[in-house]
Amino acid sequence: MSWRNRILFCAGAGIAGYAIYRHYDNRKKEKMAQVLNSTPPRSWKPNSRDRTLSNLKTKLYDILVIGGGINGAGCALDGATRGLKVAMVEGGDFGQETSSKSTKLIHGGVRYLEQAFKTLDMRNLSLVIEALYERKFILDAIPYVAKPLKIMLPVYNRLMVPYFLAGLKMYDLFSWNRSLGPSHYISTEETVKNFPDIEKSKLKGSIVYYDGIHDDARTNLMVAITASYYGADVLNYCKVIELIKKNGIIVGAKCENKLTKEVFEIHSKCVISTVGPFTDQIKKMANKDSQNLVVPSSGIHLVVPKEYGVHNMGLLDPNTADGRVLFFIPWMDKTILGSTDNPCKVEQNPRAKEDEVQFILNEANKFLRNEKQLSKKKVLSAWSGIRPLVKDPTHTNTKTIARTHVVHQTEENLILLAGGKWTTYRAMAEDAINMAIKKNNLVAERPCITPYIKLLGSHQYGPDLYARIERELNISEKETDHLINRYGDRAFIMSDYKQENQTFTKLHENYLFSEEEVKYSIEHEMACKPADILSRRMRLGFIDVKAAEQCIDKVLEIFKNNLNFHKFDVKKEKKECIDYFNTLGLEILK
Known part of the structure; x- marks a missing residue:
């Protein structure tokens, strides 16, 4: 055998061996995920806000994630399913900024493929390949929301x-x-x-x-809630106002509970920033002289x-x-x-x-x-x-804009995750958690298994779910489709809010969204304000902002009657909600 043939044989054997290794490694991880993928009990709901706040004040976490958009939620889920102690805080509502305002596509990016071939840019090509690979994971993880x-x-x-x-x-x-x-x-x-x-x-x-295609805000929310199910402490309306340092190294954050104005500290071995377009603000908390990373x-x-x-x-x-x-x-x-x-x-x-x-x-x-x-x-x-497009901080040319994602550790031990696409959030989170484990000597119980983790609502999803929901809740086919497309198998819980032989109480005559869903969102989906429900749990503000405005008073009344919101300032909350609806076009469309 000639040297050339030997080299080709060795290369082929190496590639085949690697493919076999990856196949069996993936099968091993899939089996690990099956242990965790049992159907959550119908009675399960996220910890109360008070319970979560108590945990945040007293626990020492392996990882604190700043930001509750899709990248932050993805990091929380990845870390929690590896058995790490994870906290995630978000200054507004989950997905309130970029993550709820996408084109709603789960895609590789046709235009990036064209650019890759026109400019011979391998980064654009790798972005497309990665996104196409990750697209299937989202469709499998939450099939009641994400569809071809x-x-x-x-x-x-x-x-x-x-x-x-x-x-x-x-x-x-x-x-x-x-x-x-x-x-x-x-x-x-x-x-x-x-x-x-x-x-x-x-x-x-x-x-x-x-x-x-999917509902981006609901996917984001269910990633966060699934992280909570696996043990992460996740909290919205909790803003990081200062990073805590010890000997120049970041060991936590000082936070403000936006609902009560209380300030408290969270301590962790590692901090990951996933705040998208606001990355530079957190970066400058770590080092006020640092260079900007984001190109919005x-x-x-x-x-x-x-x-x-x-x-x-x-x-x-x-x-x-x-x-x-x-x-x-x-x-x-x-x-x-x-x-x-x-x-x-x-x-x-x-x-x-x-x-x-x-x-x-x-x-x-x-x-x-x-x-x-x-x-x-x-x-x-x-x-x-x-x-948040980003300049790669490790690249010598500072004008370089990365459409792929960047995971970067600062000298102060702050891990920055930015860039990328909605579709690649899971891979981005995996890279960030891998860096956190490696750089901080964290001990995980298992490797990353998020490719095989089902999000809440997906465990019993299938063709027979529609008939079961329709029969148990005694509702129409149209109402059944509406509930399953939003809640998956968690729609069974709606029976707790609906009296026997009674219909759901519509919020608006032109839409199926109901007052019962408002109550569900408060108790099961960590909604704290009317805009959380009308814009991100229901999406009415995004599909018909004038109709959403007409529903504010009904939603406010439900909040006011909930014991957890007995100090609700109705006038203030209504103004905040209308201000948010103005960002959805209410003002310019009138």
Whole structure:
């Protein structure tokens, strides 16, 4: 055998050996997860706020996670399922900022794949491959919220059909055995059948590909609640105001309970920052002279009636007038119009501006026939979310912007997790917890098993769940779909709030959201304010902000009658709620 053949043989044997090792290692981790994946008892609920506060004040944690968006919740779940003592605090509500304001897609990122080949940028390619790999984990972890979605890419130049089809076939290829379906061409006639209001002149058909869709705020919430189920102490409305140091090393944080203004300390062996666009604020608490890491980019989204979208499909415009992309996404019986990557400044609860709203309407109208043009009067809500792109602190070129994520440990032993995509939150959390364990000599009971952990509500999810819920709660098929798509098998708990042979009490005549769900959210989902429920537990503020405003008084009354909120300041809370709804377009859409 020649040296060349020997080298090829050894390389092949090494690759095969590694593949076999990974297969059996994954099987081993899956078996570990099965031990933890038993169905939670129906009676389980997160610890009370008082109990959690008591734990935070008295325990010594392995890891304190700052930030309750999806990355923070992911870190809390990863650490807790490894058997570590984990605390997670969030200054507002879980997912209140960036994590609840996405395009709602679980995707690899078609545009990043195109950029990777155009610029030969391996980082963009690795981002797409990682996101496609992680996409399946989200769909499996919370199938009642996350579903596959077909997306249509209309083509108006016949020469571009092979270009787009070849690119999306590459997208399929990088999905490997995790593909959700093969991309394919559909004719002009079939395109119009799916989207009757599309502008037909010069239309040459469409390319259809597959990605995923979910309710981002509910996924975020269920990751946090599942972390609580596995032993993490998680708390919203608890803001870090100072980092505690000992001999120059961070050993905890001073926090403020935003509901009572009480200040207290949390002590831990390690602190991880997952605050997204506010990363530099925490970084400067550790070292006021540190350089900024975040390059903020905003995503503007509008919600319009369902009929302005494609039947059971999304639509992608890969090249808007300013070079961005525009999606039409079917979501909660409405259509989201969304664009991303617009330079912005970092601010809390950013607002969509009128010129940005008009830009998206103008771009969307290019795909709509003249008789079906959109105007601002048709917009039901409008919001802006800030995506924290980051400069890699280990890279010599400070102008480098990483669309992949960065995990970085400062000299003060603060671990910073930033960048990345919604879809890759689990992998990001795994990297951050791996660094925390390695750098702080933490002792975990088991390796990372989050690829195989089901989120609460998923354990009994399946075709028979619908019939069981409908029968036990004695409700209609439409009500059953509504509850399962929000709560999964936790919908059984709704029987505790519904009197026999009685219907649910609607909050608004046009929507199925009920007063019973408000009570459930307070007792089982750590909701502390009306906006938590109307905007993130129910999403009414995001799909119809004017309807949400009409429900404030009913929700306030339920809070006021709950014993845990007996000191509720109704006027103050109503003003706060309306102020938040203004960030969802209430002010500019009136």
